[in-house]
Amino acid sequence: MLEKNYNPKEFEEKIYADWEESGDFKPDMRAKTEAFSVVIPPPNVTGVLHMGHALDDTLQDIVIRYNRMLGKKVLWQPGTDHAGIATQMVVERNLAAQGVSRHDLGREKFIETVWKWKEQSGGTICRQLRRLGASCDWSRERFTMDDGLSRAVRKVFVSLYKDGLIYKAKRLVNWDSKFMTAVSDLEVVQKETVGKMYYYKYPIENEDGEFVHIATTRPETMFGDTAVAISKNNPKLKHLIGKNAIVPIVNRVIPIVADEHADPEKGTGAVKITPAHDFNDFEVGRRHNLPLINILNEDATLNENTPFAGLDTQTARRLTIEKLEELGLMEKIEEHPMVVPYGERSGVVIEPMLTDQWFVDAPTLAKEAIRAVETGEVEFVPKLYEKTYFEWMRNIQPWCISRQLWWGHQLPIWYGPDGTVFCEENEADAQAAADKHYGQKVELRRETDVLDTWFSSGLWAFSTLGWPDKTEFLDTFYPTSVLVTGFDIIFFWVARMMMMSMYIMKKIPFRKVYMHGLIRDEQGRKMSKSKGNTIDPMILVDKYGADALRFFMAAMETQGRDISVKEARVAGYRNFATKLWNAARFGEMNQCAMPQGFEIKNIKLAINKWIVAKAQQASNEVTLNLNNYRFSDAANAIYQFGWGTFCDWYIELIKPMLYGEDEAAKAETRAVFAWVLDRILVVLHPFMPFITTELWNNTAQRTVKLIHAAWPQQETPDMSAAAEVDWAVGLISTIRSLRAEMNLPIGAKLNVFLKEANATSVKALQTFCPMICTLARLDKLEVYDGEVSSDMVQTVYRELTVLLPLKGVVDFAAERERLSREIAALDRHLESYAQKLGNPGFVERAPAAVVEEEKRRQAEALENKAKLQAALQRIANF
RNA sequence: GGGUGUGUAGCUCAGUUGGUUAGAGCAUUACGUUCACAUCGUAGGGGUCACAGGUUCGAGUCCUGUCACACCCACCA
Numbered sequence: 001m002l003e004k005n006y007n008p009k010e011f012e013e014k015i016y017a018d019w020e021e022s023g024d025f026k027p028d029m030r031a032k033t034e035a036f037s038v039v040i041p042p043p044n045v046t047g048v049l050h051m052g053h054a055l056d057d058t059l060q061d062i063v064i065r066y067n068r069m070l071g072k073k074v075l076w077q078p079g080t081d082h083a084g085i086a087t088q089m090v091v092e093r094n095l096a097a098q099g100v101s102r103h104d105l106g107r108e109k110f111i112e113t114v115w116k117w118k119e120q121s122g123g124t125i126c127r128q129l130r131r132l133g134a135s136c137d138w139s140r141e142r143f144t145m146d147d148g149l150s151r152a153v154r155k156v157f158v159s160l161y162k163d164g165l166i167y168k169a170k171r172l173v174n175w176d177s178k179f180m181t182a183v184s185d186l187e188v189v190q191k192e193t194v195g196k197m198y199y200y201k202y203p204i205e206n207e208d209g210e211f212v213h214i215a216t217t218r219p220e221t222m223f224g225d226t227a228v229a230i231s232k233n234n235p236k237l238k239h240l241i242g243k244n245a246i247v248p249i250v251n252r253v254i255p256i257v258a259d260e261h262a263d264p265e266k267g268t269g270a271v272k273i274t275p276a277h278d279f280n281d282f283e284v285g286r287r288h289n290l291p292l293i294n295i296l297n298e299d300a301t302l303n304e305n306t307p308f309a310g311l312d313t314q315t316a317r318r319l320t321i322e323k324l325e326e327l328g329l330m331e332k333i334e335e336h337p338m339v340v341p342y343g344e345r346s347g348v349v350i351e352p353m354l355t356d357q358w359f360v361d362a363p364t365l366a367k368e369a370i371r372a373v374e375t376g377e378v379e380f381v382p383k384l385y386e387k388t389y390f391e392w393m394r395n396i397q398p399w400c401i402s403r404q405l406w407w408g409h410q411l412p413i414w415y416g417p418d419g420t421v422f423c424e425e426n427e428a429d430a431q432a433a434a435d436k437h438y439g440q441k442v443e444l445r446r447e448t449d450v451l452d453t454w455f456s457s458g459l460w461a462f463s464t465l466g467w468p469d470k471t472e473f474l475d476t477f478y479p480t481s482v483l484v485t486g487f488d489i490i491f492f493w494v495a496r497m498m499m500m501s502m503y504i505m506k507k508i509p510f511r512k513v514y515m516h517g518l519i520r521d522e523q524g525r526k527m528s529k530s531k532g533n534t535i536d537p538m539i540l541v542d543k544y545g546a547d548a549l550r551f552f553m554a555a556m557e558t559q560g561r562d563i564s565v566k567e568a569r570v571a572g573y574r575n576f577a578t579k580l581w582n583a584a585r586f587g588e589m590n591q592c593a594m595p596q597g598f599e600i601k602n603i604k605l606a607i608n609k610w611i612v613a614k615a616q617q618a619s620n621e622v623t624l625n626l627n628n629y630r631f632s633d634a635a636n637a638i639y640q641f642g643w644g645t646f647c648d649w650y651i652e653l654i655k656p657m658l659y660g661e662d663e664a665a666k667a668e669t670r671a672v673f674a675w676v677l678d679r680i681l682v683v684l685h686p687f688m689p690f691i692t693t694e695l696w697n698n699t700a701q702r703t704v705k706l707i708h709a710a711w712p713q714q715e716t717p718d719m720s721a722a723a724e725v726d727w728a729v730g731l732i733s734t735i736r737s738l739r740a741e742m743n744l745p746i747g748a749k750l751n752v753f754l755k756e757a758n759a760t761s762v763k764a765l766q767t768f769c770p771m772i773c774t775l776a777r778l779d780k781l782e783v784y785d786g787e788v789s790s791d792m793v794q795t796v797y798r799e800l801t802v803l804l805p806l807k808g809v810v811d812f813a814a815e816r817e818r819l820s821r822e823i824a825a826l827d828r829h830l831e832s833y834a835q836k837l838g839n840p841g842f843v844e845r846a847p848a849a850v851v852e853e854e855k856r857r858q859a860e861a862l863e864n865k866a867k868l869q870a871a872l873q874r875i876a877n878f
Numbered sequence: 879g880g881g882u883g884u885g886u887a888g889c890u891c892a893g894u895u896g897g898u899u900a901g902a903g904c905a906u907u908a909c910g911u912u913c914a915c916a917u918c919g920u921a922g923g924g925g926u927c928a929c930a931g932g933u934u935c936g937a938g939u940c941c942u943g944u945c946a947c948a949c950c951c952a953c954c955a
Contacts, residue, residue, distance in 0.1 A: 006917075190953090197955085216955055229955090262955080271955045280955080338954070384882070388950070391881070395951085487950090522890085524948090544917095555903090558892065560883075562948090566890060568904050571917080578917045586914035632892070636902075651914075733921095740921040746910055777912085829899060841935030850897055850936090857898070 002588055002698055006581035008545030012690045016130055024707050025135045027073045029472065036067040037075040037477035039461055039510075040136060041485045041493065045080035045143060046087050046121050049128035051519040051527060051565060052486060054537035058553040059516060059631060060484045061134050065686035066626050067481075068135070069711040075477050077464050078129070078136035080122065082145040084453040085179060085187075085345045088407040091117050107406050107448075114407050128538060133546050133689045135707070140473075142464045144456040145409070152463035153456050154412045154425045156504055161413075161423040165361040165503075166401070168421070172282045173400050175353035177300030178346035181404035182357050184452060185397065186491055188350050190339045197336035198321065199268065200329045202228065205244035205253055212237075212245050212256060213331065215267035217338055218277075219324070220316040223250055223306035224295040227273040229259035229284055237269050249307060249323050257288045276354040294354050298404075313349075358402035358411065358449065362499065366393045369498035372508050378498070381514045381629050382559040385487055392491050399496075401452045408450030415445045458496035461509035478505065482512040490515065514629050517562035524564050540570055547688035548574035554687050555639065557631040576639060577691050580684075583647050584677060584695045590658050592673035593700060600675060605665060606721035606767055607657075608672040611650045613717035614641060615676045619683045620714055626686070638684050646676060649729060656770040674700065682709050727761065727798070728768040734797040735776040738804055741818060742793055749777060753784030753792075755801040790878060794871045795822065796864040812878040819872045826865045833858035 003010065019025060027035070038060050043053055060076065068074040091114050092102055102110040122143075129136065142149060160166040173182040198219045201211035212228055228245050230237045241258045261284050262271045275285025276292040285292060295306050302308045307323075308316040324330040341350040370393050372378045373386055380386045402411065414422045414430040416438060424430040427446070434442050456463070461483075465474040479501075485494065494513055501509035520526055521533040528534065540549045551573040556563045586592075600612050618641035625634035654669050677699065685692040685706055696706040704710075735752055744750065757765065762783060765772075773781050784803060788794070791810050792803040836842050836854055843851055 004915095006915090190951095214955080218955090267955050269955095273955090278955080280953090336954090387882070391951075491951095518949090524890085556891080561891085564890060566904075569890075572903060575915095575917045579915065582915035582918090584914085589914070628894085630894080633894085636892080640902085647915085648919090652919095736920060737922090740909075743909080746912085746920075774912095825899085832899080836936075839935060843935080845935045846897075853898075 002581070002585045002695075004585075006578040006691070008547060008577070008690060009542075011694045012131070012133075012546055015690055015693050016133065019135065019707060020130070020138060022705075023139075024705065025076070025137045026139065027075045027137070027476075029073065029476070031071075031073045034072045035075070035476045035481075036064075036070075036072040037077065037480045038064055038482055038484065039077045039464055039480055040079060041483075041489070042079045042081035042144065042457060042460060043125045044083035044086055045118055045125070046083070046090055047125050049125050049132070049537055051535055051537050053125070053129075054132060054549060055516060055519055055553045055557070055563065056484060056486060057129055057132060057134050058550045059514070059557060061132070061550075061689075062554060062626070062631065062686040063482060063484065063514075063629075064135055065689060065707065066711065068707065069682070069685065069709060071710065073476065075140075075473070076134070076136045077140055077142070077477075077480075078126070078134075078138060079142035079460075079464055080125065080144070081453060081457055082118075082143065082408065084403060084405055084408040084450065085181075085183075087114060087118075088405055089179070089345060091407070102406065110406050131538065131541055131546060133550065135689070140464070144453070144460075148466070149456060149459070149463045150409060151425070152459050152467055153409045153451065155468050156459055156500065157412050157451070157455075158423050158425050159504070160360065165364060166358060166423075167361070168356060168358050170354060170356050171359070171400075172276070172279055172352045172354055173357050174341065174343075174350045175296075175298075175300070175355065176343040176346050176348065176350060177296075177298070178343065178348045179405065180298045182353075182355060182400050182402060183343060183350070184400050184454075187344045188341045189344050191342055193338060193340050195336050195338045195340065197267075197334045199331040199333070200324050201331060202245040202247060202272075202329070204240065204256075205246055207243070211329075212240055212270050213268040214270055214272045216272055217336060218313075218317070219320045220302065220306075220308070220313055221274045221277050221295065222247055222272060222320065223302070223308075224274040224276050224293040225252075225254055225272045226275060226285065226290040226293060227254050227288060228256045229262040229271045229273050230256060230269065231260055231262045231264050232258040233260075234262070234264040234269050237264070240270070248327055248329055249320070255288075255290075257284075257290075259284050259287065277352050279352055282352075282354075292354055296351060296353060300348075300351050313351075357400050358413075359398040360401050360455075362396045362399040365499035365503055366396045366495075368502035369393060369495065372498065372502060378508045378510065379512050381512055384560065385490060385513070385515045388487070388490060389495065393495060396495075399452075401455050402449040403452055404448075405450050408453065409456060411447040411449050411451060413447035415447065417442055454492055454496050457493055458500040459504070461497055461501055462505055467504070479508050480510045482514055483510040484514045484516070486518060487515045488518065512629075516557055517560065520562050520564045522564055522566055524562075527565075535565055535567075540567070544570050544574035545577065545690065547577050547691050550689075551576065551635060551639075551687050554631045554635040559630070576643060577688060579643055579647055580680070580691065581695070583642075583651060584699055586651060587673050587677055587699065590670065590673070592670040592677070594671045594674045594678075595667075598671045598675070600672075603668060603672060605657075605668055605672075606724050607650070607653055607771070608668055609718055609721035610725035611646065611676055612672060613719050613722055614645050615679045616712070616715040616717040617641075618645070619679060619712045620717075622683050623711070623714060635687055638680065638687070642680050642684065646680065650676070652775055653725075653728075653771045656774045660770070679712065681706060682712065685709070724760075724764045724767065727764050728772055731797055731800075731802075732772055732775045734795060734802060735772075735778070735804075738793065738795050738802065739776070742804070742806065744806075746777065749779035751780040751782075751805060752776070752778050753782060753803040753805070755784050755788070755803060756799060757783050758799050761798075761800060788871075788874065790875050794867075796867050798860075799863075801867050810875075812875050815875060816872060819868050823865055823868050823872070826861050826868070830858065830861050830865065833861065 064074055064076045174188050176183050195217050197215055197217055199215050201213045204210035225247050230241055232238050240256050243256050244253050245256055246253055261280055273281045273284050275281045275290050276294045293305055295302055297303045301310055301312050302316045308319055343350050373389060412423060412425060416434050422430040422433045424433055430444060434444055461480055462478055465478055467474055497509045525533060537549060548570050552570045603609050618637050621637035622634045657665050657669050681692040681696050693706045769781055791807055792805045793810060793815060794801055794803045833854055
């Protein structure tokens, strides 16, 4: 017995536990069928599930469940990411609350603390994924820092190093002064701000009263200036080229060089060059062999190369200006709109800083990664993201992979006493190599840097499947079938996976990349903690059930568009679940079940043929749309069928039969009801796994679990009965409409006469009369050949004139108005038909079928208009 | 500066190769608890598809331009 009310809390947890305990998420490795696999974009191990995950993982689960039901050997590989900076930040914050810094603990102790934190809070997001219904094979859960994956990381690193694709270099990098580490370009966000432009002048050496005028937004960097650049195409200033300027305060003599970086149109036309603290200046410095003067400490305070050692940049800036003013060199300060780089995580200003870092030769690795997409081996859905991918990949810069953090994969690099680098997968090998190199036992020092988190995520597609070991899973499931992710990590992750996989595996990591949009709030703003507009998906799951949230995500997911979360809409899909629940209860109450040996090809009744055909059409549509990753179309197809066709029409139409005496008809209808409900459960299961399973388990004895039930093949629906039933449905709507317009109480049983019925209508009427009477709430419905009297309200339906006798209660004025409205509506259509058909071009050049259809409509409209006019005529004088 | 999108009902959005009277959900109006369901039903109102041109027999759909908005990349001394 089904409960009276749909209450997802009662069964979601229980059903999930059963799946997991029964191993339903594990692929059947003995099966001979095609493999299908997805690797989950690993969430931050210490994170909590947000709306973006809910979308991403719902879509993946739909794809996974669909393919599982297709009978494939399916693996959804789960796992989590150690998320270097993010995790270290959280743990440091916790420590800070106890007044402890990571330096107090020391590296080893700190890492221990992080691991403890991971054990403590690391399970949250996976538990939440379970509540969402994600059918991951949890027995294979991996973590980017577990032993296997760490081994993969070391192996890849060594391989890249030995191939010359990883190198150490002293370069300008984005320096995050809060975490005191380098970060990659992608981890820097540019923010528009209104800053200030400072104008001042440097004296020219040996030329009293001569100056070169400078403009800068960062005056304090002048202590690192090693040149001034001027374009040789700058007529006003080029006479200064070749002379020397004097950096005030520190009184350093620097050359004035010719360089096209100095745009005569911008600023003063002369640019101070600070090669150690500006990316453009760095290049200028290279061109002119300028010295590099580092003026910053790791925490972004100024160093001893400046007069303001130990002070932060803001203070130093103020003091610099004061000093310049004292010297009479300051000219003006203007407001200046500018873009300032900030650390994505730390929120502090990023300083370009000259440091030793490790780089991956991304331009080289990108080549194969680009080719694989060009050839179509890897396909992006929607296609337009390929452009974004190409654009970035073709202009890719070396990837700075070293981080001066503690939490992460320590580089497998050891230095000998003289600084010689040994790159090996483990310390013993490095030691052996070093001993051999030096011809004696030496002491090695390990590189302290760790790797960018995305280095290990880049290996995810194969490392999780067991690489570098040769495993059955790697064999079976690599390359994976599809990667589902948001476009915001196309560079961070998708591109890196492509590069790493092409390099290591010589094969693509996935055949397709499905990219979805971002989740936004009701106003369409990005959700973010700082705005306080986040919605916790688990709260929606609590309120409406996981199925409702999942269906919402699927129904809203149209390619290339962001999703605004509207709670009312989630509630709406909960209502859909309720509707379905009640439909199943209706079936239960009416003993709907499929007897042994029931086959749809033996169905006799038109109404049953009709609903089966519609169900097949709907499942075809769902299949087609799922194959094309059109989630909203797939979801809507089953929604429309389930609610609009099955509940609204079929159930209502069969009631007279189920409550009637014709036992054969009843038996067939009960069976068909059960068949259709099963079909809905099957096709809806990927979207709403919980309610469908609960209903599946409670509506019949089952030999197979719904999660493994067979997905319907593409079918050719038998449409032989469709026209008849559609006729009845249309007639019911027409009569209901007329009743409503006449303001007739719903309880009043009425008689309706049909005039001018053709043979088809007469035949259909014989079959459907009881149904029509029930649904349109009629006492009597019959063909009528008598006179039309003035107290009969009438309308037209196809060839029929529909008469509704209302003795003595007709409001003639209102009726005249109604008829006139209907006629006016027809006139509007007639006008458009006449226009088209009157156009010789249309008649000659449009396909014959289109022209014929247009003619048919015109004829019908004309006929209907004539009837309505006659009716109007009849009551003209009342 | 370079690139990519978006603009359709009060709101949030569908509309696949151009072809009925442009759809859905929510909101709204009227009526209604008929024994699957008020987490509901029936019926209705509501749109010159941003604007201007063009191609075509025919344009929400294709092309060009304009306006507005969003995002991405690069950079502004």
